[in-house]
Amino acid sequence: MDAQALTKVWVSAHQSVTQEVQATLPVVEGEIPLDLRGVLYRNGPGRLAIGEHAYGHLFDGDGLVLRFAIGGTSSDSRPRIRYRNRFVRTRAFVHEERAGRILYRGLGTNLPGGLWANFLRLRFKNPANTNVIFHGGRLLALWEGGLPHQLDPVTLDTLGPYDFSGALRNRDAPWLERRISAHLPFSAHPKIDPATGELYNFGVVVGPRPRLQMYRVDRAGALQHERTEPVALEAFVHDFVLTPNWQVFFVYPITFESSPVLLGISTGMESLRPIPGRLTQVLLVPRNGGAIRRFVASPCFVFHFANAYEDEQGRVIIDGCRQAEYPLMPPLSRALAGQLWDMPLAYLTRFIVDPGAEDGSALSETQRCGQASEFPRIHPAWQGRANRYVWGVTTAPGMPYNLYTSLVRHDLRTGEIVQRQFAPWIPGEPVMVPRQGAAADASEDDGYVLTVVYHGQTHRSALHVLDARSLKTLCVAQLPHHIPPGFHGNFVPAAECPAGWAI
Numbered sequence: 001m002d003a004q005a006l007t008k009v010w011v012s013a014h015q016s017v018t019q020e021v022q023a024t025l026p027v028v029e030g031e032i033p034l035d036l037r038g039v040l041y042r043n044g045p046g047r048l049a050i051g052e053h054a055y056g057h058l059f060d061g062d063g064l065v066l067r068f069a070i071g072g073t074s075s076d077s078r079p080r081i082r083y084r085n086r087f088v089r090t091r092a093f094v095h096e097e098r099a100g101r102i103l104y105r106g107l108g109t110n111l112p113g114g115l116w117a118n119f120l121r122l123r124f125k126n127p128a129n130t131n132v133i134f135h136g137g138r139l140l141a142l143w144e145g146g147l148p149h150q151l152d153p154v155t156l157d158t159l160g161p162y163d164f165s166g167a168l169r170n171r172d173a174p175w176l177e178r179r180i181s182a183h184l185p186f187s188a189h190p191k192i193d194p195a196t197g198e199l200y201n202f203g204v205v206v207g208p209r210p211r212l213q214m215y216r217v218d219r220a221g222a223l224q225h226e227r228t229e230p231v232a233l234e235a236f237v238h239d240f241v242l243t244p245n246w247q248v249f250f251v252y253p254i255t256f257e258s259s260p261v262l263l264g265i266s267t268g269m270e271s272l273r274p275i276p277g278r279l280t281q282v283l284l285v286p287r288n289g290g291a292i293r294r295f296v297a298s299p300c301f302v303f304h305f306a307n308a309y310e311d312e313q314g315r316v317i318i319d320g321c322r323q324a325e326y327p328l329m330p331p332l333s334r335a336l337a338g339q340l341w342d343m344p345l346a347y348l349t350r351f352i353v354d355p356g357a358e359d360g361s362a363l364s365e366t367q368r369c370g371q372a373s374e375f376p377r378i379h380p381a382w383q384g385r386a387n388r389y390v391w392g393v394t395t396a397p398g399m400p401y402n403l404y405t406s407l408v409r410h411d412l413r414t415g416e417i418v419q420r421q422f423a424p425w426i427p428g429e430p431v432m433v434p435r436q437g438a439a440a441d442a443s444e445d446d447g448y449v450l451t452v453v454y455h456g457q458t459h460r461s462a463l464h465v466l467d468a469r470s471l472k473t474l475c476v477a478q479l480p481h482h483i484p485p486g487f488h489g490n491f492v493p494a495a496e497c498p499a500g501w502a503i
């Protein structure tokens, strides 16, 4: 299939979702594995326009959360998949739904009306559209620039913004910072330490005192402020990594032209640009509270890391999907007109840093695979450990950046890849689910991969269950409508689902 035909599929996939439904999904191919039990949650932009007004950027699309409860009752032991989707009822979503027009400025969307409508409007819409995670007994829809939104884990009803019992209130902040946000941001890529069950996360606070705010949330859901580190105003940190002893942050060579944003003549996303030739700063933050170590890497941008761990010599090994520079993403209207983003492809790259080296030393960097990949996921128990496998999406050579038509499993030990082509369909992020009841020494790829796939011909999506090792399809469950490919999600195994969930 050529790029033009696939672009049409991408454009079709990114129409707004208009239905909120609950249904038991028909299985149209294969069978649901008997040992796959639990709940998959996913999040992504589900509404991309209001009335006549399309949003300026995919990142501003309103969060649509999906819930796939895979299981069965004791009286009906046949597995089944019960599905539900709900928009996150953020303040902006509710107001704009009522008004039928855009009322809030987004990071990539200015209000209609030019300068006068956007001048000094610095409180951007929180679309709650990037990730969804169950931790500390709460289901949270995440967006990196603001508060999480708490959802009912069964009905997906929005319970409201969640500030961890006031712990994310932005107390004693300067006027300009409070004008931007009354709360501290809680990023969309938290990491759970499998040894303790604690969740680590961060937020980049913008304003006159730009800084990286780091958090730790205990198993019961109580948030502690770990530390604060000043960063440049233009720091755009989407993801980070966690090892037993370190938190690692990459701060990229990006410039931010704030004046046009303050004046309202350009959007926040339009004002971020790569700085050619400048190095990436890498911060190693000791989890025991010691001094931060600083290193450099080549100019690059990494939306997503796969994992990081420490080797026997104490070196920190970091695998991430590296782009050669920060990608400029044109307005969504151009993409929806068929001009997809011409961004540098991301390649799985290994960064190695020795914490014993001098501050300012360069990391070693090696591209691990010639096949581009994004949305990397690993076996959840290998978080912070020396993992062998990474699953991700990939695009065919010569295709625009965002035409992901395949899934790939990387074997980091042998360099081999297993690839599964879906074209003309578009698969989303692959979530790896370990086989329940597997022996402690089971292979790291013993389990399933769950992905929501957009089917171009029928304009509907389906949940695909694949064998994690071969990427062969085991089961396809048809949704009653389409879903744009979306961003991120997580699986809650049946053993960790509270009793009231009745999967």
Ligand SMILES: [Fe+2]
Pocket (backbone or CB within 6 Å): 130, 188, 189, 238, 303, 304, 487, 488
């Ligand atoms: Fe992300």
